[in-house]
Amino acid sequence: MRTHSRATAWAFLSPWIVTFAVFGLFPFAFSLYASLTDYSPIRAGARFVGLSNYGRALADPTFWSSLATTGIFVVGTIPLTTALALGLALAVQPAFRGRTLFRVGFFVPSVVSVVVLSLVFKGLYASGGPINAVLRALGLPAPDWLLSPRMALPAIMAMDVWSASGYYMIVFLAGLEGIPRDLYEAARIDGASAWVRFARITLPMLKPTLLFVLVVNTVRSLQIFAEVFVMTRGGPLHSTTTVVYYLYEQAFYRFDLGYASAIAYLLFLVTLAIAWIQTRLVRPATEPTR
Amino acid sequence: MRKERSAWRWLWLSPLLATMLFPFAWMMGVSLSRSADATLGSAFSGPWDFSNYATLFGIASVNRYLLNSALVAAVVVASNVATASLVGYVLARRRVPGEKFWTFGIVATLMLPKQVLMIPLYLVLARMQMLDSYGALILPFAVDAFSVFLVRQFVTGVPIELEEAARVDGASDWAVFHRVVLPLLQPVLAVVAIQSFLTNWNSFLFPLIFIDSDRLRTLPVGLALLSQTEHSVDWGFLMAGSTVASLPVLAVFIAFQRRILSGLMAGAEK
Numbered sequence A: 001m002r003t004h005s006r007a008t009a010w011a012f013l014s015p016w017i018v019t020f021a022v023f024g025l026f027p028f029a030f031s032l033y034a035s036l037t038d039y040s041p042i043r044a045g046a047r048f049v050g051l052s053n054y055g056r057a058l059a060d061p062t063f064w065s066s067l068a069t070t071g072i073f074v075v076g077t078i079p080l081t082t083a084l085a086l087g088l089a090l091a092v093q094p095a096f097r098g099r100t101l102f103r104v105g106f107f108v109p110s111v112v113s114v115v116v117l118s119l120v121f122k123g124l125y126a127s128g129g130p131i132n133a134v135l136r137a138l139g140l141p142a143p144d145w146l147l148s149p150r151m152a153l154p155a156i157m158a159m160d161v162w163s164a165s166g167y168y169m170i171v172f173l174a175g176l177e178g179i180p181r182d183l184y185e186a187a188r189i190d191g192a193s194a195w196v197r198f199a200r201i202t203l204p205m206l207k208p209t210l211l212f213v214l215v216v217n218t219v220r221s222l223q224i225f226a227e228v229f230v231m232t233r234g235g236p237l238h239s240t241t242t243v244v245y246y247l248y249e250q251a252f253y254r255f256d257l258g259y260a261s262a263i264a265y266l267l268f269l270v271t272l273a274i275a276w277i278q279t280r281l282v283r284p285a286t287e288p289t290r
Numbered sequence B: 001m002r003k004e005r006s007a008w009r010w011l012w013l014s015p016l017l018a019t020m021l022f023p024f025a026w027m028m029g030v031s032l033s034r035s036a037d038a039t040l041g042s043a044f045s046g047p048w049d050f051s052n053y054a055t056l057f058g059i060a061s062v063n064r065y066l067l068n069s070a071l072v073a074a075v076v077v078a079s080n081v082a083t084a085s086l087v088g089y090v091l092a093r094r095r096v097p098g099e100k101f102w103t104f105g106i107v108a109t110l111m112l113p114k115q116v117l118m119i120p121l122y123l124v125l126a127r128m129q130m131l132d133s134y135g136a137l138i139l140p141f142a143v144d145a146f147s148v149f150l151v152r153q154f155v156t157g158v159p160i161e162l163e164e165a166a167r168v169d170g171a172s173d174w175a176v177f178h179r180v181v182l183p184l185l186q187p188v189l190a191v192v193a194i195q196s197f198l199t200n201w202n203s204f205l206f207p208l209i210f211i212d213s214d215r216l217r218t219l220p221v222g223l224a225l226l227s228q229t230e231h232s233v234d235w236g237f238l239m240a241g242s243t244v245a246s247l248p249v250l251a252v253f254i255a256f257q258r259r260i261l262s263g264l265m266a267g268a269e270k
Helices: A006-034 A052-058 A061-092 A099-111 A114-124 A130-137 A152-177 A181-189 A194-221 A226-231 A243-252 A257-289 B002-032 B040-044 B051-058 B060-093 B099-111 B114-127 B134-141 B145-156 B161-168 B173-184 B186-202 B205-210 B219-226 B235-255 B257-269
Strands: none
Touching: A006 A257, A006 B060, A006 B099, A006 B114, A006 B134, A006 B173, A052 A257, A061 A099, A061 A152, A061 A194, A061 A243, A061 B002, A099 A152, A099 B002, A099 B235, A099 B257, A114 A130, A114 A152, A114 A226, A114 B002, A114 B219, A114 B235, A130 B040, A152 A194, A152 A226, A152 B002, A152 B257, A181 A194, A194 A257, A226 A243, A226 B219, A243 A257, A243 B114, A243 B205, A257 B114, B002 B040, B002 B051, B002 B235, B051 B060, B051 B235, B060 B099, B060 B134, B060 B145, B060 B173, B060 B186, B060 B219, B099 B145, B114 B134, B114 B205, B134 B205, B145 B186, B161 B173, B173 B186, B186 B235, B186 B257, B205 B219, B219 B235, B235 B257
């Protein structure tokens, strides 16, 4: 039985149709066109230049180095974030007094603005700041962190691991809750050790969650921008210029929107490709266990 | 035995929790300290007062940023709640031609990294003469794919019989939605409102590129740009600004933590 007329359905749906068309489909298509032109808002008219923006990107060493920087960021942070998040989830899953306190506390960085987190860490990393004070007290070398071309990127990566783990901890908790308890009971009766239970039950059963965490975190990490904008402005010596920061510079400092659109599309393709590969890598192993 | 185990957990989880929360303690400590330095001591060894906050709110633009953030967040949250309930309801009941296509659009928008759209959206807003206006901060975010998705999933689990009964009693389309469906949506709409507030209040990239005038800036953007002016080494000032920018989201999170965490866990299971 119909609970509303077709006209009502269209009327209710219209906000989404309009937004999706105006702020989704159209811009997506329009920027594909822009990437084929030399469009700039400070100059009238745009010339069609074919694929030359893409060719230019592939021949641009700064584009490649920004891609490498982003790659290092992704490869360096994701294993640590995933391991830390899973560890935290395992630690706060069983019932114990004060469990909520830890769950809430670990999640706090996820609700605070990245601008705030970045400003706070800029202060923590300052040459006379708290982190160096502790290092000096321990007799360890105290580097210049964000001012050093070698240490700036690792410093931002460390902050990202700190700030992202709480969120993925909650995602892992959801996955852990979905594992039937009796599997563990049966394993315990069979005399399986804690490690065997983890490796044979928890990990295989968590594979879908693991895949979700990997893909979502990779897609997010490929877009790192605000941290770089606030903490280093891409420096020192371009050592923290990520792809999105580079395309931001090209678009809004050089007003080279055609070129920036081409970079955005290239990043989009890279993102799709990596997400697809991750799905392939994890999936074959999940199927047989089902 | 239970107690012993929980003592163990406390013993090794507490230092971890302290590490996680130390940056926030330091932020608040420095914001209250009278020294401008970013040192360990400046945060935790007084004298403390509110002078950094006085300096902060003494800057006219900062008050404006705060007002803009509150205004934009309020409008976007209200709009997300309203549109997500309408759109999510219709999509769940599958009474509209092309329902599959519209749902696909929602999921695709969810998967697509937002940054891919940053230049396209900028170009479109430029065409519409909407750059550097409240419209640019509100309209592209007025209907949120994630919110629609949450409501759609929720309505799928609501039995349709109630609506049919109301229909038999002669209720109009709007009355069915407004009197029967909407009250049932209250729990999911609360989640929509909370997550939409958190996202919008913290939003940085789009407000940064869409807005040029100082009087239209939101707090995160204003703070980021202030940190790159002569205030760049005034840590007391910057941490006061950071504290002000964090307090609303922290308050919402602490107040609704159960709902936020369980909503997120329910969402992740799907």
